[in-house]
Amino acid sequence: MNHPLPLREQMKALEHLQEVDFKIDHLIKRKTSLPDSVRLLNESFQKMQLTTDTKKNAFTEVEKLIRQTEAAIELNNDRLTRAHTKLETVHNSQEFQAANKEIDQLKKLNTTLDEQLKKNKQDLELLNQEINQIDTDFLKLKTDRETQMTVVSSESAQLDAEIATLTQEREKFLPSIEVRISRQYDRVRGARGGMGCVHAVGGRCSGCNMMLPPQLFNEVYRANDLQQCPSCHRILLIPSVSGEASSQAEAKTGT
């Protein structure tokens, strides 16, 4: 613009700009929090993956144990066969007793090994059931996650569209505001939680609630120059709503 608009009008545009920016900030915040639901599902997913891996490793270990026990039983049976053969060829009672003792020991060992094999097979069956259950849960979680990701991406697109509309609206107000003022507004907004300008109401800054020096408060209503709160540095505006504040503004305009 060649000639800046009267400050009072610029402040009105700034007020609208702040409203739009506030909405944009809110939408951006919503967009940022969207992936949380997916993140939570991802965490469950990873936890479940870890449990599955642990169970599958345990399954492999038990399978190995079973093979070892079966091999031990086979070996023991061979020894037993040999012990029986020995028993048929003994020459005296001492050898007979020794062979019988060996057979007894081998039989005892076989019983132990059989019990171990039985237990291993039970463990394997249990692990198999657990793994099947986890696989079912896993599949469900996978589906949930995909659904959630679709929801998030469509919500995200919706928010993007709303943000784009508001950004266009923002552009409508910008040309009415001098660059030095919009820069100041952006600076304060960045430092003060998204609020770059606030109303001066009842002698106070409505941003930080500090009591303003009466002279400054009057200057705001004179609107000859940009005024900022000495405490929070936000640009001070005259409220555009009707009521005590604006009638006070009317009164000040005449001075």
Ligand SMILES: [Zn+2]
């Ligand atoms: Zn303030």
